[in-house]
Amino acid sequence: MNKVSLFFHHVFRLIWNAIFVISYPILASFGILFIGLTWFFSKLSQLLTKLRPEGKAEEILDQEWQPLPYSNQVLEAKAVKQIMFGPSGFKLRRMDGVPSVLSDFVFGNKVRVMEEGIILEKWNSLEAKDLPDFDICLYNPEDDSLRPLTTIKSFDWHISERIENELLFKWFDGTQGGEVKVAI
Structure with missing residues (x-):
């Protein structure tokens, strides 16, 4: 230089x-x-x-039947599957001991009580690689019926709005979101 x-x-x-x-x-x-x-x-x-008005979340992780939070003392749950870094799957039954259609399926811990019944998250698979894949169902305890409302492939979903006989579900899977309107 x-x-x-x-x-x-x-x-x-x-x-x-x-x-x-x-x-x-x-x-x-x-x-x-x-x-x-x-x-x-x-x-x-x-x-x-x-x-939030729902109160704090309660975890049911032991192998005994326990009352399901937010189900108005209608259902009790027993943990059957824990997804690593994810939700738990539960078997449900009625607290009054009446045999129920619920015993055939595994449900998530999201429970919403409404006038028409109880909104439940029915799992379509127990394999972690297939989750999330849920049928959002309406359970009517009076006639023991489970009616599927929609399928959502996201852990993060909620009921955002209710207009007369319609519910608006919103979901977000981390990259995209959406809305689903269903009649109840």
């Missing part, structure tokens, strides 16, 4: 180092601010989850 190119090399290296030294605290502050905001919204989400 001749002296002119060596001079420019040192000048540009000095400018580059100065830009890096000046901008590094700004970049580091942005990173710390981003981590702080993520932590704040995580705590806010946990707080809002606790305030």
Whole structure:
């Protein structure tokens, strides 16, 4: 390198180092601010989850029959399958001891009680590779009938709206979401 190119090399290296030294605290502050905001919204989400009217979730993991939460003391559950890093599958039966159509299937732990009956998540398979694959069903305890409403291939689903005799289910599988309207 001749002296002119060596001079420019040192000048540009000095400018580059100065830009890096000046901008590094700004970049580091942005990173710390981003981590702080993520932590704040995580705590806010946990707080809002606790305030839901459904109450806190209860886990049924032992092998004994226990009353199913949110089923108005109509059903009891026994865990039969635990998907690693996923939901549990349950056998259900009526608490009054009457033989039921429920004993033939495995259900998830999402239970919604309505005037027309109980909304249940009936699993179509017990193999982890085939899940999620659920039939959302309406169980009528009065005549012991289980009527499929729709099939949803996502763990994350909920009833978002009810208009007269129609339910709107929303689901999200991590990359895409959707809505399904069904008549009850």
